[in-house]
Amino acid sequence: MTLPRRGVLLGAPVLALAACTPSGRSNSPAEGGSSHVMKTVMGDVRVTSRPERVVVLDTAELDSAITLGVRPVGATHTDAASGFLDYLPKDRLAGIRDVGAMLNPGLESVAALKPDLILTSKVRHGDKYGDLSKIAPTVMTESTGYPWKQNFQVHAQALGRVSEAARVTAAYGSRVRELTARLGGPAKAAALKVNVVRFVEGADIRIYERQNFIATILADVGLGRPAVVDQAKGGFAYEVSPERIDLAAADVIFYATYGDPGKAGAPRTLAGSLWKGLAAVRAGRAHGVDDQLWIQGIGYTAADQVLRELAELLPR
Structure with a gap:
């Protein structure tokens, strides 16, 4: 088991730039400031052109705000020890109220x-x-996870940070191209088959397919995926029992754990003969990664750190 180190850099960091009651203002901005109308999945919403007191209710929205240089006044908590996902810079989280x-x-x-x-x-x-x-x-997007890039643009429009968002996406594209080149170019990247496995407390083991956050990053880099990732109809994850962990076979395997590792069955599976017999494990190419970053993060700040870890952990 190899845990990622955070020392390898891949380009510059993505972090860009450095009274109301339930019966109050309704879905419209305060009077006196400039505003614009956004078309959302819930209908038209008029928003302040440069909001100053933002509340985010999920991890993707928090990543977007932090990436765009906005410190929300409030955010919901996850099951992370700190309340907010640990990969986010602590100085950017200071003062955010838990709602x-x-x-x-x-x-x-x-x-x-x-x-x-x-x-x-x-x-x-x-x-x-x-x-x-x-x-x-x-402002609501339809969903989360897989459409994170499109959602980021919605967040940027709502936050009045469209120009900042353009710089963020351009920087991400540059880092992706740099990593693909470091792997030997598109053909060599595509020839390298990569799997992402997640041990989940209270559920079967997930082999992540193509319709999720981490898969989009692998696709951007141009990495190959084993045939197993196209097994499930929804394209999100293919669930297997510990007795079928051999289906996770790939040139490189990244694995993470959500919840209590023991209750998720990770130690037992990782100690088993099926796991140990996988070619990636025998070759030292199975790497434990941070679930909060690789699976829960969902945003450009998370994606930037994932790219740096891929640069360190993928063979060249």
Whole structure:
């Protein structure tokens, strides 16, 4: 088992740039400032052109805000020890108020912060849209995860940071091309088959397919994927029991654990003969990675760090 080190650099960091109640302002910005209308999955929303008090209700929205140089006044917490995902820079998180669990944010806590913008997605909080929109203009994307690049552009428009977003995406593209070149070019990158495996407490083992955050990064770099990643109909993940972990076979395997490792079955599987018999494991090309970063992060700040770890861990 090889744990990633954070010392290898791949280009410059992506981090770009350095009173309301539930019956209050409704889904429109405060009077007196400039604003614009956004077309969202929930309909047209008028937002302040440069919001200053932003509340984010999921990890992708927090990554977007931090990446664009916006420090939210409030955010929901995850199961990370710190409340917020550990890969995010601590100085950028200082002063952000916790407004409850990601799947059950406290509406009173959100309202108490007097936000002028709320960012989230329909898949997470569509059922709360009516209540949230009474607190502040609420911009929702349809989903999270796989469409993270498109969602980032929505977040940038809502935050009034479109030019900053253009610089972020250009920098990411440069880093991707640099990594592909370091691997020997597109043909050699495509010939290298990579799998991502996640041990999940209370569920089967997941072999990540193509319709998710981490898979988009692998695709951007041009890395090959084994045939198993096209097994599930939804394209998100193919679930296997520990007795079928041999299906994770690839030239390189990255694995992460969500929840308690013991309850997720990671130690037992990693100590088993099927895992140890995989060619990637025998060759020292199976690497333990941070679940918060590789799976939960969902944004350009996370993607930047994943690229740096890929640069260190992939064979050249």
